[in-house]
Amino acid sequence: MSSDLVTFQYVGATELNRVTLDAGGITLEARAVVGAFYPWQRLFWDEVLGVYVWESHDWTAVVVGALIGAAALAAAGVIYLCEGPALYSLISSGAGGAAIGVGLWLGMRVRRRCCIRLEAGSSSVQFHTSRADVVPFLLARLGIARSENSELAAAGAP
Numbered sequence: 001m002s003s004d005l006v007t008f009q010y011v012g013a014t015e016l017n018r019v020t021l022d023a024g025g026i027t028l029e030a031r032a033v034v035g036a037f038y039p040w041q042r043l044f045w046d047e048v049l050g051v052y053v054w055e056s057h058d059w060t061a062v063v064v065g066a067l068i069g070a071a072a073l074a075a076a077g078v079i080y081l082c083e084g085p086a087l088y089s090l091i092s093s094g095a096g097g098a099a100i101g102v103g104l105w106l107g108m109r110v111r112r113r114c115c116i117r118l119e120a121g122s123s124s125v126q127f128h129t130s131r132a133d134v135v136p137f138l139l140a141r142l143g144i145a146r147s148e149n150s151e152l153a154a155a156g157a158p
Contacts, residue, residue: 006137011060013111019127021137026118043118048142053135056128058111065103065156073098079148131143 006021018037019027025044029037076092079085114135117126 006131006134006135008131009126017127019129021141023132028125028127041123041125043120043123044140046117047120047122051122051138051142051144052117054115054117055112056115058107058113058130061111062107063105065099065101065106069096069098069103072099072118073127 005023007018009016009018011017016031017040018031020027020029025042025047027039028041030040031037072092073096076089076096079089079092111130113128113130115126115128116135117124117137
């Protein structure tokens with residue numbers, strides 16, 4: 001990692017986003033399903049008035065686990081309705097339940113994500129990442145000293 005640049009991507013609700021923290025500020029770029037990245041929002045470091053950092057669940061892992069589990073449970077139902085072998089239906093049901101359980105476990109316990117919101121006078125920027133180097137880089141870039149007694153530490157931010 002360069003000390004002047006941090007770039008990472010995250011998936012939004014309907015698009016893939018890229019965040020670049022550079023010497024001048026923060027740039028958010030978006031990309032639709034097909035196409036190149038286009039600049040979406042730019043915020044300069046001297047415009048930042050507030051920084052909020054918190055930890056959240058990784059809902060992507062939960063949703064993927066639920067979708068895979070639902071597909072396996074649907075397959076078990078089809079096997080049962082078509083009077084297929086009961087063993088296959090049981091195996092598919094077990095795999096569906098396991099996929100849902102693993103997705104919940106990963107999303108709630110293992111893959112926590114760090115959410116960051118930067119407030120400026122006219123706008124705000126919010127993004128999330130699972131990279132551990134983003135928050136220290138951001139706080140150092142803004143000149144915010146982080147102590148163990150700060151609100152960031154009390155909130156459990158990484």
